[in-house]
Amino acid sequence: METTPGMPSAGIWGVGRAVPARVLTNADLEAMVDTTDEWIRTRTGIERRHIAAPDEAASDLAYRASRQALENADVAAEEVDLVIVATVTPDMLFPATACLLADRLGANKPAAFDLEAGCTGFVYAITVAEKMVASGAYRRALVVGSEILTRITDWEDRATCVLFGDAAGAAVVGPCRAGTGILSHVLGSDGAGGDVLNMPAGGSRMGTSEETVRDRLHYIHMSGSDVFKFAVRAMGNSATESTQRAGLDRDDIDLYIPHQANHRIITASAKRLGLPLDRVVMNIQEYGNTSSASIPLALAEAWEDGRVAAGDNILLVGFGAGLTWGATVLRWLDDGDRR
Numbered sequence: 568m569e570t571t572p573g574m575p576s577a578g579i580w581g582v583g584r585a586v587p588a589r590v591l592t593n594a595d596l597e598a599m600v601d602t603t604d605e606w607i608r609t610r611t612g613i614e615r616r617h618i619a620a621p622d623e624a625a626s627d628l629a630y631r632a633s634r635q636a637l638e639n640a641d642v643a644a645e646e647v648d649l650v651i652v653a654t655v656t657p658d659m660l661f662p663a664t665a666c667l668l669a670d671r672l673g674a675n676k677p678a679a680f681d682l683e684a685g686c687t688g689f690v691y692a693i694t695v696a697e698k699m700v701a702s703g704a705y706r707r708a709l710v711v712g713s714e715i716l717t718r719i720t721d722w723e724d725r726a727t728c729v730l731f732g733d734a735a736g737a738a739v740v741g742p743c744r745a746g747t748g749i750l751s752h753v754l755g756s757d758g759a760g761g762d763v764l765n766m767p768a769g770g771s772r773m774g775t776s777e778e779t780v781r782d783r784l785h786y787i788h789m790s791g792s793d794v795f796k797f798a799v800r801a802m803g804n805s806a807t808e809s810t811q812r813a814g815l816d817r818d819d820i821d822l823y824i825p826h827q828a829n830h831r832i833i834t835a836s837a838k839r840l841g842l843p844l845d846r847v848v849m850n851i852q853e854y855g856n857t858s859s860a861s862i863p864l865a866l867a868e869a870w871e872d873g874r875v876a877a878g879d880n881i882l883l884v885g886f887g888a889g890l891t892w893g894a895t896v897l898r899w900l901d902d903g904d905r906r
């Protein structure tokens with residue numbers, strides 16, 4: 568769906584990020600499972616990842632990232648009337664992490680809910696926020712991707728434990744001049760692929776029991792090569808479609824911010840799109856795969872590094888458990904574009 572020309576629009580007013588202090592290097596992992604720094608670097612691009620402290624939850628990282636985003640947007644917490652947290656690792660199954668976050672921020676009884684779309688969560692969440700703000704129903708949305716994936720990582724499974732890290736990224740979404748802000752989006756899913764990436768137990772299908780814990784069913788289970796093949800195809804297709812729906816072509820894209828799951832997936836998708844690597848944001852080497860936090864984290868970091876300027880066309884593309892995929896093209900706002 569593209570935004571309708573002339574209709575009110577919504578865009579990102581400010582971004583923020585948070586990562587835990589503790590770092591786990593590939594060398595640390597060599598001492599834990601049968602792996603090597605060389606395998607991890609060449610197969611994934613990851614060199615280290617940040618790991619939450621035992622008492623750190625998704626809402627704690629979300630809080631830090633949100634404070635930064637609100638400050639950068641020059642928006643007070645009391646003005647926020649919508650909070651969406653994309654996560655697969657909420658503080659608890661319920662209540663929603665978004666409610667806990669809103670309360671801690673001091674927001675004034677906003678609409679608040681969690682959204683679960685695997686690693687595509689942030690792209691889904693920002694699309695929902697854009698629609699709710701552009702309609703005029705809400706004025707200031709806080710959209711967060713926050714994950715403590717290391718809590719559901721099986722540290723005895725070398726095929727997955729080397730991949731994941733913890734982080735949060737946040738964006739404040741507000742109204743803006745038509746033709747700026749979020750220009751287009753593509754969202755999709757294929758539940759037939761639900762079994763290639765999941766956490767089998769702990770839900771209503773398979774409640775928690777001694778057996779599920781013994782059988783290590785409360786951890787991430789993944790068929791890496793199946794996800795890999797799906798990812799390159801889904802990213803290429805949704806990115807191309809989203810760019811077309813925005814009325815742009817690939818040369819108009821100033822910055823490509825893909826979900827950070829594997830450097831080979833990122834470079835293959837950039838190649839498929841015909842985008843040179845200097846227009847691609849890649850920080851997987853520092854953080855690993857942080858699921859729904861990875862895109863807003865990379866966006867906030869690119870903004871801090873001065874890689875994002877007013878008027879730039881930015882392409883965000885995600886894929887993940889579900890299976891899900893999503894892409895959005897946004898035009899970065901000038902202060903004068905805000906409404």
Ligand code: UT7
Binds near residue numbers: 603606790795798
């Ligand atoms: O965010 C969405 C979620 N996840 C992803 O996007 C992940 C997408 N998939 C991937 O990134 C890649 O598939 C992986 C990095 C997970 C794996 O890379 P691969 O090139 O697909 O390797 P593979 O799974 O085909 O395994 C190749 C070999 C196997 O050994 P054999 O059977 O060929 O002897 C694995 O046992 O590598 C072995 N292996 C490892 N060796 C050393 C798997 N994990 C490790 C490891 N260290 N950590």
